[in-house]
Amino acid sequence: xxxxxxxxxxxxxxxxxxxxxxxxxxxxxxxxxxxxxxxxxxxxxxxxxxxxxxxxxxxxxxxxxxxxxxxxxxxxxxxxxxxxxxxxxxxxxxxxxxxxxxxxxxxxxxxxxxxxxx
Amino acid sequence: xxxxxxxxxxxxxxxxxxxxxxxxxxxxxxxxxxxxxxxxxxxxxxxxxxxxxxxxxxxxxxxxxxxxxxxxxxxxxxxxxxxxxxxxxxxxxxxxxxxxxxxxxxxxxxx
Numbered sequence: 001x002x003x004x005x006x007x008x009x010x011x012x013x014x015x016x017x018x019x020x021x022x023x024x025x026x027x028x029x030x031x032x033x034x035x036x037x038x039x040x041x042x043x044x045x046x047x048x049x050x051x052x053x054x055x056x057x058x059x060x061x062x063x064x065x066x067x068x069x070x071x072x073x074x075x076x077x078x079x080x081x082x083x084x085x086x087x088x089x090x091x092x093x094x095x096x097x098x099x100x101x102x103x104x105x106x107x108x109x110x111x112x113x114x115x116x117x118x
Numbered sequence: 119x120x121x122x123x124x125x126x127x128x129x130x131x132x133x134x135x136x137x138x139x140x141x142x143x144x145x146x147x148x149x150x151x152x153x154x155x156x157x158x159x160x161x162x163x164x165x166x167x168x169x170x171x172x173x174x175x176x177x178x179x180x181x182x183x184x185x186x187x188x189x190x191x192x193x194x195x196x197x198x199x200x201x202x203x204x205x206x207x208x209x210x211x212x213x214x215x216x217x218x219x220x221x222x223x224x225x226x227x228x229x
Contacts, residue, residue: 006161043207043219044162093161107217109161 002028004096006110013084014118021079021113023094029074030096034107035067038091050077084117091115130226137195139223141208146189148210152217153182153193157204165193165206195225203227 003026013019023033031052036044048064050056050071058064066088068080077096081088091114095107131137143151149170154162168175168182168191175182181194191208208220 004161009159041222043221045219046216049216091159095161107164109163112159112161114159 002026002096002098002108004030004094004108004110006094006113008113009111010114010116012116012118015085016083018080018082019084019115021081021092021094021115023077023079023096023110025075025096025108028096028098028108030077030098031074032097033071033077034095034097035069035077035079036093036095038093038112040091044093047079081115084115086117089115089117127221128224128226130228131198132228133198133200135198137193137198137202137225137227139193139195139206139208139225141191141193141220141223143189143191143208143210143220145210145212146186147212150211151182151184151191152209153180153191154207154209154219155202155204156207156222162207198225198227200227200229 005024005026007022011019033050035047037047038044046059047062048056048058048069050069052071052074056069066082068082071077091112093112094110097107152167153165155165156162166177166180166182168184173184179196183192195202203226205222205224207222209217211217
């Protein structure tokens with residue numbers, strides 16, 4: 001099956017710094033990628049959808065200036081948490097689809113990134 | 119708003135027994151459903167899906183049942199193994215909208 005690699009798996013940073021998380025599709029071209037946030041013992045919350053070469057679409061309540069998403073190539077999307085604060089600590093997961101504008105059916109998920117902001 | 123939920127937050131079963139994980143959805147227009155398995159510290163893994171024109175779909179050791187009348191979805195795991203221990207999420211979508219994930223059920227398999 002298709003493989004999505006997410007890096008890093010775990011990151012600890014100081015408050016006020018920025019953290020970049022990478023999501024790569026290893027054996028297919030991901031025209032659409034999704035970023036989720038997951039709190040402990042909770043479900044996945046969609047943060048944003050990014051299509052290669054265009055601006056990301058953010059879900060209501062998600063600050064686009066805080067969570068910068070770049071999808072510059074068909075195999076790589078990045079999420080940058082800017083000026084991170086302790087409340088940004090969470091498990092972030094990406095997923096990818098081969099289909100542009102996909103409504104996230106048939107997704108392939110990354111392994112997640114645990115962000116801890118001190 | 120519309121929501122997808124699960125009846126049991128934790129399910130504990132004996133190894134070898136069958137497991138049934140339930141999910142209730144509230145949007146009668148939902149036409150596609152997926153079950154995901156998530157192990158600790160990992161991303162969700164696709165298990166099985168079903169469209170609304172079907173009542174039942176079988177995979178390897180897993181069966182998904184869809185009851186549209188009562189808006190209920192279930193995942194049955196046959197001969198549950200320790201490796202099945204994880205959190206299971208149902209997800210639903212309708213028309214061109216995004217998948218909505220349910221709250222998750224933790225399955226614990228006792229040896």
